Amino acid sequence: xxxxxxxxxxxxxxxxxxxxxxxxxxxxxxxxxxxxxxxxxxxxxxxxxxxxxxxxxxxxxxxxxxxxxxxxxxxxxxxxxxxxxxxxxxxxxxxxxxxxxxxxxxxxxxxxxxxxxxxxxxxxxxx
Numbered sequence: 001x002x003x004x005x006x007x008x009x010x011x012x013x014x015x016x017x018x019x020x021x022x023x024x025x026x027x028x029x030x031x032x033x034x035x036x037x038x039x040x041x042x043x044x045x046x047x048x049x050x051x052x053x054x055x056x057x058x059x060x061x062x063x064x065x066x067x068x069x070x071x072x073x074x075x076x077x078x079x080x081x082x083x084x085x086x087x088x089x090x091x092x093x094x095x096x097x098x099x100x101x102x103x104x105x106x107x108x109x110x111x112x113x114x115x116x117x118x119x120x121x122x123x124x125x126x127x
Contacts, residue, residue, distance in 0.1 A: 008048070012037045015044060028052060 003025045006014075011026045012033070026046055033041070035055035038048040072078040086103070088096070096103060 007031070008033055008037075008041065008046075008052070011046065012040060015040055021046075 004023070005027050006021075006024045007029050008026060009031060011021050011024065014021050014024075021044065026041075028049065031052075032054045033048055033052050035053055038053045041048050068078065073080070086107075095101070
């Protein structure tokens with residue numbers, strides 16, 4: 001028996017009606033897919049190329065999202081995240097793995113301690 005081929009939109013329709021699509025082969029055409037539909041496909045082990053995914057900011061209802069205030073950051077309710085990459089040699093990599101070091105927590109503590117130390121120096125002292 002030959003496997004039936006369907007496109008992404010047919011697969012989405014079937015998934016939305018709780019149908020099993022494992023018996024089909026999904027072949028993508030160039031038609032765009034809404035982000036929520038791409039997530040639905042992903043949950044069903046079907047990878048969607050980034051170029052085919054779109055979303056419309058104006059169509060998203062943000063009415064239940066609370067406004068972010070400066071107080072949220074001052075109280076620690078929200079925090080800023082900085083993404084970076086740190087090159088480490090093999091010796092450090094091995095130590096991190098052996099000791100199960102949470103590098104993110106370590107870097108935050110080191111930065112906080114460094115900041116507090118520098119803040120305490122008189123302005124005339126050069127580092």
